[in-house]
Amino acid sequence: MHALTREFPVISLTLGHRLERSSGQPETVLFTRHENEFQDAVSALNAQxxxxxxxxxxxxxxxREYHSACSTRQEKGLPPAVLEMEDSILIAAVADRGDLVEAGIALAEDLAARWPKARLPLDWISTDAWLEGLTAKAGNLEALENIVSGQVVKHKLDNL
Known part of the structure; x- marks a missing residue:
């Protein structure tokens, strides 16, 4: 996924999923494989x-997938999913889904209370400041719509 709700110079993807073998190890797919093998890999990835x-x-x-990924990262002791949490809230806000914004803010508050301070972004001031700023961004629909429109033009996505 790439949320268009923040100014960003390139398309960057989150929520990636790598094809895994039944053992849980990554599967390598070469372009030189026979077309049937490649299609099997595509089907397996889709199923996973x-x-x-x-x-x-x-x-x-x-x-929901953003929220799940953020929670899973916390449970596994991985770096805090600050940007993913923000994306989940801001895409819900630009879609005018107050219920999803509220659920996201509640999850963000819960996760932020458990995130280790040493692993937070260098510009992190405080959990309260982050939540207040995020709530303010989510509440400014016009600004979010302008960012999305600008990002669509910048990345030449208007035909999608």
């Missing part, structure tokens, strides 16, 4: 992904 690769996922599914 929580979001469909065949049909566009709904906003609810996307936000």
């Amino acid at each position: 992904c929580r979001l469909s690769l065949n049909e566009p996922p709904s906003l609810d599914e996307i936000v």
Whole structure:
């Protein structure tokens, strides 16, 4: 996924999923493989992904997957998913889904209280400041719409 709700110079993807063998080890897929093997790998990846690769996922599914990924990172002791948490809230806000914004803010508050201070971004001031800023951004629909529109133009996505 790439949320268009923040100014960013390139398309960067989050919520990536790598094809895994049944053992849980990564599977390598070479372009030189026979077409049937390549198609089998595509089918296996589609079966493993929580979001469909065949049909566009709904906003609810996307936000739930962001929330799940943020919680999983916390549980595994990985770096805090600050940007992913922000993306989940801001895409819900620009879609005018107050219920998803509220759920996201509640999860952000819970996770931020458990994030180790040493692993937070260098510009982190405080949890309260982050939540207040995030809530303010989510509440400014016009500004979010302008950012999204600008990012669509900048990345030449208007035909999608």
